[in-house]
Amino acid sequence: SQTIHQWPATLVQPVGSPLSLECTVEGTSNPNLYWYRQAAGRGLQLLFYSVGIGQISSEVPQNLSASRPQDRQFILSSKKLLLSDSGFYLCAWGSYRADYGYTFGSGTRLTVV
Amino acid sequence: RKEVEQDPGPFNVPEGATVAFNCTYSNSASQSFFWYRQDCRKEPKLLMSVYSSGNEDGRFTAQLNRASQYISLLIRDSKLSDSATYLCVVSGYSSASKIIFGSGTRLSIRP
Numbered sequence: 001s002q003t004i005h006q007w008p009a010t011l012v013q014p015v016g017s018p019l020s021l022e023c024t025v026e027g028t029s030n031p032n033l034y035w036y037r038q039a040a041g042r043g044l045q046l047l048f049y050s051v052g053i054g055q056i057s058s059e060v061p062q063n064l065s066a067s068r069p070q071d072r073q074f075i076l077s078s079k080k081l082l083l084s085d086s087g088f089y090l091c092a093w094g095s096y097r098a099d100y101g102y103t104f105g106s107g108t109r110l111t112v113v
Numbered sequence: 114r115k116e117v118e119q120d121p122g123p124f125n126v127p128e129g130a131t132v133a134f135n136c137t138y139s140n141s142a143s144q145s146f147f148w149y150r151q152d153c154r155k156e157p158k159l160l161m162s163v164y165s166s167g168n169e170d171g172r173f174t175a176q177l178n179r180a181s182q183y184i185s186l187l188i189r190d191s192k193l194s195d196s197a198t199y200l201c202v203v204s205g206y207s208s209a210s211k212i213i214f215g216s217g218t219r220l221s222i223r224p
Contacts, residue, residue: 034212043216044157044200059211090156094212101147102202102212104156 002027006091006105013112019064019078021108023091026072031093033074034102035066038088050074086112114139117203119215127223130191134218136201137183146177147202148186151217157200160186188220196222 006023013019025031035047046059048066056066063082067075074091088109094102119136126132138146146163161168163175163184174187184203188195201215 036214044214046211046213049211057211088154092212101159101162103159107156109154 002093002103004091004093004103004105006108008108009106011108011110013081013110015083015112016080019076019081019085019110021076021089021091021110023074023076023105024072025093028072028093028095030071031095033068034092034094035074035076036090036092038090040087044090048076081112083112086110115216116140116213117201117215119201119218121216121218123219123221125221125223126191128191128193130222131187131189132191132220133188134186134199134201134220135183136185136215137181138201138203138213139182140203140205141179141182143182143203143205145204146175146184148173148175148184149200149202149214151198151200153197157214160199191220191222193222193224196220 003026032051034049036044037047038044047064048056048058050056050068053068053071064078088107090107091105092102117138124132148160149157150160151157161170161173161175163177165177167176172189176185198217198219200217202212204212
């Protein structure tokens with residue numbers, strides 16, 4: 001069966017520090033991968049999505065970037081965190097069939113201090 | 114106009130009540146529709162897909178109205194454990210389509 005792993009679960013980082021969040025998927029190949037952010041009490045904001053290795057689409061201009069170095073690995077990065085980057089970051093994967101739905105990792109709760 | 118809009122609630126209903134949520138979407142080319150459930154401080158989980166003919170899963174019924182571009186979720190005989198935020202999700206048919214989440218409707222079931 002397919003599983004998605006996301007880490008770390010919780011992270012506290014100072015303003016201006018770098019960020020690297022990792023997401024990996026097992027049990028499937030060529031998944032569509034997504035990064036979402038959810039601010040406290042708010043909805044999910046799509047940040048990036050990828051349909052293949054090295055293919056990244058950005059939805060929101062910001063100081064975050066994403067990379068997909070391997071088929072089942074998706075990384076979210078920042079060179080310098082801002083206070084506004086605090087939130088709940090969620091990675092998700094979907095199959096080639098959009099109507100199959102999407103599965104989320106357990107998320108990373110990031111607090112920038 | 115937001116791509117996907119939901120009534121944020123909160124809906125506060127007694128146990129055993131029937132409750133319905135609606136969600137509207139702006140892109141008429143949208144092809145795939147889902148309802149997700151999110152518990153406090155947890156990741157969203159797929160509740161059910163929404164099919165053109167409507168579909169039911171136990172106490173939950175989902176409907177799609179393409180002409181009016183909305184989907185609905187009906188929960189019958191609500192349980193305390195149904196308390197959560199319900200997210201409407203819309204995407205295209207292509208595997209390259211991005212998926213758009215509504216901001217969610219908060220439901221609280223009281224004893």
